[in-house]
Amino acid sequence: MATVIEDAGEPPEPAAPSRMRCFFAHPLVLLPIGVAMVMLGAVLPGMALHFAPVPRTSILQATSGLLYGLCGLLAYFAFRRWVERAPRAAIQPRRALRELAGGVLAGFALFSLATGVVALLGGFAVVGLRGEGDLWYWLGVAFYSGMVEEALFRGVIQRQLEAMFGTWASLATTSAFFGLAHLMNPGATYFAAFAIACEAGVLLGAAYLVTRRLWVPIGLHMAWNFTQGWVYSIPVSGSRPPIGLLETRLSGPEWLTGGAFGLEASAVALVVASVAGVALLAVAHRQGGFLPPRWKRGQGVSLPG
Numbered sequence: 001m002a003t004v005i006e007d008a009g010e011p012p013e014p015a016a017p018s019r020m021r022c023f024f025a026h027p028l029v030l031l032p033i034g035v036a037m038v039m040l041g042a043v044l045p046g047m048a049l050h051f052a053p054v055p056r057t058s059i060l061q062a063t064s065g066l067l068y069g070l071c072g073l074l075a076y077f078a079f080r081r082w083v084e085r086a087p088r089a090a091i092q093p094r095r096a097l098r099e100l101a102g103g104v105l106a107g108f109a110l111f112s113l114a115t116g117v118v119a120l121l122g123g124f125a126v127v128g129l130r131g132e133g134d135l136w137y138w139l140g141v142a143f144y145s146g147m148v149e150e151a152l153f154r155g156v157i158q159r160q161l162e163a164m165f166g167t168w169a170s171l172a173t174t175s176a177f178f179g180l181a182h183l184m185n186p187g188a189t190y191f192a193a194f195a196i197a198c199e200a201g202v203l204l205g206a207a208y209l210v211t212r213r214l215w216v217p218i219g220l221h222m223a224w225n226f227t228q229g230w231v232y233s234i235p236v237s238g239s240r241p242p243i244g245l246l247e248t249r250l251s252g253p254e255w256l257t258g259g260a261f262g263l264e265a266s267a268v269a270l271v272v273a274s275v276a277g278v279a280l281l282a283v284a285h286r287q288g289g290f291l292p293p294r295w296k297r298g299q300g301v302s303l304p305g
Helices: 019-024 027-048 059-083 093-120 135-165 167-181 190-211 215-231 267-286
Strands: 124-129 246-250
Touching (some): 093 267, 135 190, 190 215
16 A cells, blocks of 8 residues: 655744734733732732731841742743743843842942942041841842842833833833832932932843843842942931941032932932943943834844843
8 A cells, every 4th residue: 555645845834923912912011011910929928928027137027028029020030931921041040140149249349439439538437337237127128129120120111111112212211210219219309310210220221231131130239229228328219327237427418428318319329320331331232232113123123132
C-alpha cells in the first residue's frame, strides 16, 4: 500500500488577536490596570497587618516593609506576565542581585556626594554618633518606597506612556507627576517638587532606560532614602527629623540645606542628581533605545523592555 505524503506547505499564519485583546493591549488601558494591580499588591498585606502596630525600633518594621515591597513587585510581574503577556525572557530576574547592588552603591554614593558638598559649604555638620537608632524603620521605608514606587512609576506609568507617546514625553510626564506627588508632603515647596522631579524622576527614569529593567532604579531609590534617613539623619521628603546612625545638623540658607523638606530640596542635591541623570540619559540614547510616539513608528519597531 502506497503511503500518501501531504505537502506541508507554508506554516499557518498566527491568528489575529481578537478585538477584546487589542483593546486590553492598548497602553492607555494597560496603564490603569497596572497601577491598580501594583497598588493592591502593596496595600493588601498592609490591611492584613493594620491591627498589629509595630514599634519603630522593631525588626518587624523592616520585615513588613520588605513584605509590602515584594508583594507590590510580584503584582507588577504578574501584570507583565498575564495581562501584558510579556515573554518570560523580558522579566529576567536572574540579573536582579547584580543590578540591585549597583543601584544601591550608586544611591549611597550620590547622596553622600551631595551631603559632602553641602558640608563643605557650611550647611551640614556631624555632631555625634547615635548607633542603631531607627535602623529597622528606615530599612522598611527603603524596601517599600524602592520596590513599590519604582514598579508603579517606572514599571507601569513610564513604560505605558512611552509605548503611547514616546520616550521623551513619558520621561517628562512621569518626572513631573513624581514631583507633584511630593508636593503634599510636610514642608514641601514648589522648588522642592521641582527638585524631586529632576533628582528622582529624571535620574530613576534614566536608570530604567539604560537597562530596561527595574533593579537599578529600585536599588538607587532604596539607598538614597536609607542613606538620607538613617545614615545622615536628614528628613526624607519632609518627614520628621530621623533618629539615625549619625547625629547631624543642617544650618544655613534654604537653597543650600533644603529647609524643613530635607536635603532633597537643596540646590546642591538638585545639581548632583541631575548631572547623574543626564549622564545616564546620554548612555541610554547612545544605545538607541529611545522611541518616537506611537503614531510615528514604523511597522517593524518593537517596544523594548
